[in-house]
Amino acid sequence: MLPNMDTIFALSSGAVPAGLAVVRISGAEVPAVLASLIGAPPPARQAALRSIRTRNGLVIDTGLVLYFPAPYSFTGESVAEIHLHGGRAVVDALHRELAEFENLRPAAPGEFSRRAFENGKLDLVEVEGLADLIAAETEMQRRLAVEQSSGGLSSVYNGWAHRLTRARALIEAELDFPDEEDVPGSVSDQVWADVENLITEMREHLLQLEAGEIIRDGFKVVIAGSPNAGKSSLMNALAKRDVAIVTDIAGTTRDVLHVDLNMDGYLVKLYDTAGLRDAAETVEREGIRRAEKAISEADLLIFLEDMSVDAATNIYPEGALLVGAKSDLPRKSMNEYDLVISAADGTGLGRLRAVIVERLRAKVHPQSMAIPSRARHKDSLAKSLVAMETALLSPTRGLDLRAEDLRAAGDALGRVTGRVDVENLLDLIFGEFCIGK
Ligand SMILES: Nc1nc2c(ncn2[C@@H]2O[C@H](COP(=O)(O)OP(=O)(O)OP(=O)(O)O)[C@@H](O)[C@H]2O)c(=O)[nH]1
Numbered sequence: 001m002l003p004n005m006d007t008i009f010a011l012s013s014g015a016v017p018a019g020l021a022v023v024r025i026s027g028a029e030v031p032a033v034l035a036s037l038i039g040a041p042p043p044a045r046q047a048a049l050r051s052i053r054t055r056n057g058l059v060i061d062t063g064l065v066l067y068f069p070a071p072y073s074f075t076g077e078s079v080a081e082i083h084l085h086g087g088r089a090v091v092d093a094l095h096r097e098l099a100e101f102e103n104l105r106p107a108a109p110g111e112f113s114r115r116a117f118e119n120g121k122l123d124l125v126e127v128e129g130l131a132d133l134i135a136a137e138t139e140m141q142r143r144l145a146v147e148q149s150s151g152g153l154s155s156v157y158n159g160w161a162h163r164l165t166r167a168r169a170l171i172e173a174e175l176d177f178p179d180e181e182d183v184p185g186s187v188s189d190q191v192w193a194d195v196e197n198l199i200t201e202m203r204e205h206l207l208q209l210e211a212g213e214i215i216r217d218g219f220k221v222v223i224a225g226s227p228n229a230g231k232s233s234l235m236n237a238l239a240k241r242d243v244a245i246v247t248d249i250a251g252t253t254r255d256v257l258h259v260d261l262n263m264d265g266y267l268v269k270l271y272d273t274a275g276l277r278d279a280a281e282t283v284e285r286e287g288i289r290r291a292e293k294a295i296s297e298a299d300l301l302i303f304l305e306d307m308s309v310d311a312a313t314n315i316y317p318e319g320a321l322l323v324g325a326k327s328d329l330p331r332k333s334m335n336e337y338d339l340v341i342s343a344a345d346g347t348g349l350g351r352l353r354a355v356i357v358e359r360l361r362a363k364v365h366p367q368s369m370a371i372p373s374r375a376r377h378k379d380s381l382a383k384s385l386v387a388m389e390t391a392l393l394s395p396t397r398g399l400d401l402r403a404e405d406l407r408a409a410g411d412a413l414g415r416v417t418g419r420v421d422v423e424n425l426l427d428l429i430f431g432e433f434c435i436g437k
């Protein structure tokens with residue numbers, strides 16, 4: 001662990017050279033550093049044009065400076081942003097100058113966000129969303145990430161956490177004050193009805209995980225078929241560049257090749273694989289083994305068949321798209337195809353793209369973007385769900401044990417956002433009833 005009291009700095013904008021470079025500094029030393037670099041700081045959160053100088057008074061550059069006094073900043077610490085011209089030597093000169101200050105050092109990867117988390121500015125779900133937003137390459141990835149980074153998903157989880165805490169508070173009230181008249185008799189029923197609703201909502205939420213993963217990680221489309229069917233040619237045609245080697249030699253492709261495509265704002269990961277046949281040769285056999293693994297992990301399998309040869313229909317998995325290739329050549333195959341294409345003259349490629357998007361949309365039609373997209377979310381939510389189900393479905397267990405189940409459910413849920421619920425149970429109990437009035 002790096003010491004937390006250090007003030008950290010880093011180039012927060014993209015690679016230099018560029019028009020601008022933004023250097024961010026966070027920590028207790030910021031006021032002193034600003035005093036040295038520019039003299040009096042600009043008014044809080046307002047940009048001011050300043051000369052940025054070394055301690056010897058030499059001008060490094062002139063640019064906008066922003067000062068965010070703690071705690072009103074991204075990290076919750078005092079932060080400065082210095083906008084420089086984006087030249088390598090300019091940025092290097094400022095970095096050299098900053099490194100000279102005591103208690104200042106370059107930031108470790110993710111350290112600004114980590115401080116934001118530790119200071120309660122962002123929860124874990126928001127931090128992950130921010131990482132996704134920065135990595136987003138498609139419109140749908142952006143929409144998912146912006147919902148997550150700006151607290152939309154967290155507020156769903158916080159709402160559930162609050163309901164769980166309340167349920168446990170009411171059950172514990174019943175345990176602690178069984179004879180208290182002011183505790184309504186049907187409290188238990190009301191609590192278990194809400195736990196049941198919570199279970200339903202959480203289950204529905206988890207059903208959206210596949211959609212979230214497809215948006216975030218991409219829709220995996222695998223092209224498979226016999227050697228020489230035209231798989232690599234199709235991949236190159238869809239990618240609009242020469243990704244894969246194409247020859248008339250059967251068994252050309254060995255490794256699984258892959259390109260990222262942006263289709264209708266969705267990330268589509270397209271894979272080209274070795275032709276499937278009984279191969280004797282070691283390298284080709286390994287290629288086919290890899291092809292079979294890719295096929296088993298596909299969201300959509302495109303099974304390609306060369307229509308210009310009299311091929312017997314291959315056995316292909318259910319749900320696969322059977323595509324006839326080389327429609328520009330005289331047709332010999334009598335098999336029926338979902339669609340026919342020619343990588344050579346472009347026939348059917350638009351239709352194939354449309355079908356890929358249709359298949360994707362069949363799996364991804366979120367009502368909202370507040371959906372889970374990581375296995376980490378699923379694991380904790382599933383644990384929470386199991387604990388709630390245990391509490392709900394075993395009424396013969398003692399009420400104390402069932403309250404304990406609810407606590408376990410709340411803890412598991414709290415681990416998703418990294419904010420284990422600290423609400424005071426007694427506040428809730430005394431807030432809702434007039435026990436001990
Ligand atoms: N006429 C015509 N020829 C094609 C078409 N698509 C591919 N071919 C030819 O078919 C041969 C095999 O193409 P590939 O794309 O290498 O086939 P593949 O399925 O990747 O083959 P392997 O990697 O060996 O399994 C090459 O000679 C291509 O030029 C097409 O649409 N029309």
Ligand SMILES: [K+]
Pocket residue numbers: 227228246247248249250251252253
């Ligand atoms: K080939």
Ligand SMILES: [Mg+2]
Pocket residue numbers: 231232233244245252253272273274275
């Ligand atoms: Mg190939």
